[in-house]
Amino acid sequence: MTATWLVGLDVDGTILLQDETMSPGVPEAVARVRDAGHEVTIATGRSWMATRRYVEELGLTAEYVVCSNGAVTMRRVGDEWERWNVETFDPSPVLALLRDRLPEARYMVELASGQRLYTEQLDDWTLDGGRRVSFDELAAEPVSRVVVVSPGHDEEDFHRLVADAGLNEVSYAIGWTAWLDIAPQGVDKGTALEQVRAELGLSEERVLVAGDGRNDIGMFGWARARGGRAVAMGQAPDVVKDAATEVTGDVADGGLAVALDTLPAPAQVRAGE
Numbered sequence: 102m103t104a105t106w107l108v109g110l111d112v113d114g115t116i117l118l119q120d121e122t123m124s125p126g127v128p129e130a131v132a133r134v135r136d137a138g139h140e141v142t143i144a145t146g147r148s149w150m151a152t153r154r155y156v157e158e159l160g161l162t163a164e165y166v167v168c169s170n171g172a173v174t175m176r177r178v179g180d181e182w183e184r185w186n187v188e189t190f191d192p193s194p195v196l197a198l199l200r201d202r203l204p205e206a207r208y209m210v211e212l213a214s215g216q217r218l219y220t221e222q223l224d225d226w227t228l229d230g231g232r233r234v235s236f237d238e239l240a241a242e243p244v245s246r247v248v249v250v251s252p253g254h255d256e257e258d259f260h261r262l263v264a265d266a267g268l269n270e271v272s273y274a275i276g277w278t279a280w281l282d283i284a285p286q287g288v289d290k291g292t293a294l295e296q297v298r299a300e301l302g303l304s305e306e307r308v309l310v311a312g313d314g315r316n317d318i319g320m321f322g323w324a325r326a327r328g329g330r331a332v333a334m335g336q337a338p339d340v341v342k343d344a345a346t347e348v349t350g351d352v353a354d355g356g357l358a359v360a361l362d363t364l365p366a367p368a369q370v371r372a373g374e
Contacts, residue, residue, distance in 0.1 A: 106364055107303045108134060109144040109167065109294050109320060111312030112155060114352050115334055116143075123158075126358030131159050137366040140301060144290040146170045146282055146316050148211060149182070150230075164301070169211060170316050171293035172245040172284045186296060187213045189243035190285040196240050198266045199249055199281075206251035208236065210244040247283040282316065290316065291323025305329070309364065311349070311357055313337040318344045332360045 110116055116127055135141045142163035145152055149168045156166055165185065166175045176185035192210055199206065209219040209231075217231035218239055239247075251258075259281050290310075298308060308329035310320045313336060321331035321344040333345035335356050342348050350356030 106139045106307040108141045109310040112145040114313035124352045125355035130358035130361040134361050165297040167293040169246050170284050171289045174293050188285045188288045189213050189245050192244045192247050193240040203251045209248045210239045211246045249281040289319030291320035
């Protein structure tokens with residue numbers, strides 16, 4: 102079996118600080134792991150449009166990148182990228198439920214093509230090439246995700262909403278800036294990383310993932326089930342830490358770099374191990 106590790110890294114709160122600068126030591130640690138021969142990639146809730154710059158800034162050479170909480174996986178083709186796997190669902194039922202409970206919220210959907218449709222502009226969204234539409238137009242075709250932002254509601258409000266609305270036909274995650282991100286049922290960062298691992302033919306037990314949010318719990322469970330490593334950032338909520346196999350330092354203190362520096366080079370792994 103190959104001694105190469107598949108390393109899947111969350112972006113916000115793991116690679117990046119809140120001001121979108123790099124966590125201390127992370128570029129250097131990522132470069133060391135990459136140059137040692139491991140497959141280092143990103144697994145994020147961000148769209149590809151908002152992710153590509155960090156693939157380039159970190160000098161990642163990975164063939165695949167996981168975006169939109171696992172609903173979209175990109176594949177490198179020469180100097181370009183293609184949408185290798187896209188999971189979609191009919192957003193009509195969930196949008197109807199949410200509109201009834203959050204009529205003042207701002208909504209955005211991502212189509213299979215990557216285009217974004219939104220009801221109102223928000224500074225936190227990457228909407229280049231997007232189109233503002235009426236609420237009813239959001240459900241005109243299948244989507245890979247629904248994002249809901251409701252100013253004035255916090256994370257606990259979203260948890261209550263999910264419970265009250267009975268969102269059991271879709272997967273959901275609550276981002277670190279307290280928005281609700283809804284994906285197709287059974288889809289998360291872990292399901293996408295498993296497709297990547299299998300496609301690359303990498304060992305099940307040599308996977309390391311790192312993150313800090315509830316949307317990382319799925320990939321933590323995936324790594325744990327395979328005997329791999331699931332690293333929670335020091336500032337992560339307790340529910341995220343409980344899902345991990347280990348906890349590193351806070352993002353502000355370079356916790357990801359510390360975790361990455363524990364990975365051996367493939368040459369250090371004994372043959373047959």
